[in-house]
Amino acid sequence: MEQELKQINFAFIGFGKVARAFARLSINRRKWLIKKYGVEWKITGIATKNHGISIDPQGLPIGKMLRSWKAHSNLNSFHNGPACDSHADFIRQCGADVLFEMSVLDLSGDPAASYIREALRAGLNVITTNKGPVATHFRSLSRLARQRDVQFLYEGTVMDGAPVFNLARHNLPATHIRSLRGILNSTTNYILTQMEQGTSFEAALEYTKNKGITEADPSLDLEGWDSATKLSVLIQALMGGNVKPNDIERHSISEDIGRKVRAAVRRDRRLRRVTRAYRQGGRVIGKVELQELEIFDPLAAIRGLSNILILNTDTMRELAIIENNPSVEQTAYALFSDLVSLL
Ligand SMILES: NC(=O)c1ccc[n+]([C@@H]2O[C@H](COP(=O)([O-])OP(=O)(O)OC[C@H]3O[C@@H](n4cnc5c(N)ncnc54)[C@H](OP(=O)(O)O)[C@@H]3O)[C@@H](O)[C@H]2O)c1
Structure with a gap:
C-alpha cells in the first residue's frame, strides 16, 4: 500500500x-x-x-x-x-x-x-x-x-x-565555546583581497553588487554592520552572551584602505577584517576589526568571497568551518x- x-x-x-x-x-x-x-x-x-x-x-x-x-x-x-x-x-x-x-x-x-x-x-x-x-x-x-x-x-x-548553528546544535554536545574568530563578510573580504592584486576599491565593490552578495545598502557591509550583526547572533546563540550589534566595536573600510593593504603585503602579511568574540570576567566581548595577520594565519588564506569561522571549544579545541566562494544558492x-x- x-x-x-x-x-x-x-x-x-x-x-x-x-x-x-x-x-x-x-x-x-x-x-x-x-x-x-x-x-x-x-x-x-x-x-x-x-x-x-x-x-x-x-x-x-x-x-x-x-x-x-x-x-x-x-x-x-x-x-x-x-x-x-x-x-x-x-x-x-x-x-x-x-x-x-x-x-x-x-x-x-x-x-x-x-x-x-x-x-x-x-x-x-x-x-x-x-x-x-x-x-x-x-x-x-x-x-x-x-x-x-x-x-x-x-x-x-x-x-x-555552511553548518554553524546546526553543527553546534546537533554535533557538539556538552561543548563550551570559549571564543570564536572569523571572516564573515564576503563583500569586504573580496575588496581587501582583490586590492592586494591591484584591483580598485570601486571595481571590487561593483563586482560584489553584481553578484547579489552585497546588502541592499552597501554601507551595512563596508561599515561592519553586517559582520557585527552576524557576530551578535553567534554570541547570543552559541556563547550565551547578551550582545547586540550596537555593543560591538567596528572598523569601517573605504577607498583609502589601499595603502594599508599594500603595506601589509610588502611586509609579507595580509590585512583582513576579523570578527571575533571572547569571554572576559563573565561577559562576552565582540569586535569587528582590521588586523594585519601573519601569512600562515588560516584567516590570511581566506580570499575573495570566502568566509571562515574558527570555534575555540573545550572539547574539540579549534574547529574551523570554511565556505568557499558562496553564492545565493x-x-x-x-x-x-x-x-x-x-x-
Ligand atoms: N543575497 C545573499 O546572498 C544573502 C546571504 C545571506 C543572507 N541574506 C539575507 O537574506 C535576506 C534576503 O536577501 P535577498 O538577497 O533575497 O534580498 P532582495 O533580493 O533585496 O529581496 C528582498 C525581498 O524582501 C522584500 N521586502 C523588503 N522589505 C520588506 C518589508 N518591509 N516587508 C515585506 N517584504 C519586504 C522585497 O520586496 P520588494 O522587492 O517588493 O521591495 C524583496 O522581495 C536579507 O535579509 C539578506 O541579508 C542574503
Missing part, C-alpha cells in the same frame, strides 16, 4: 534573490523530500514590499512565477485567496505551516521581527536568513517559539548554508537544511 504523503504549506516574506533560489532548490528536491520524508510541499502565500502579495490555498504556481519573474512583476495577479490589508493579515491568512522570512536587513530588526512574532504567535514555524531580527530580538523570539512549541531557525544568517541551502530539520 502506498504511504500517504504529509502536506506542508510554505509562506514567503520576500521574493528576492534568496527566496527565488530557495523556491528553485525546493522544486529541484521535491522528489527527494517525498522519497526520504514522505513530505509534499506547496507555497500558499508570498508577500513583498513593493511587488504585491498573493495567497492561494491550493498552492501558487511557483514554476510559472519564477519563469515569468521580472524586476517590475507584481504578485497580485496570482492572488486567489482571502483579502489581506497588511503583512500581519497575510501571516494570519496564508494557511502556512512554515514562514520563510527573507526580507532585507534593517538594523532595527523591524519590521521583520514583527512578522516573525506574528507567525510564531499563530503557531507557524519560522525559518529566516535575515540576521537583523535574530540579532536584535534573539531571546524574546526564541522564548516565544518555545512557548508556542514551534521552531525558530536561522542557519542562513551566518555563512549561508548556498543561502537557499541554509533554508532547505533548516526545513529538513523540521521534518
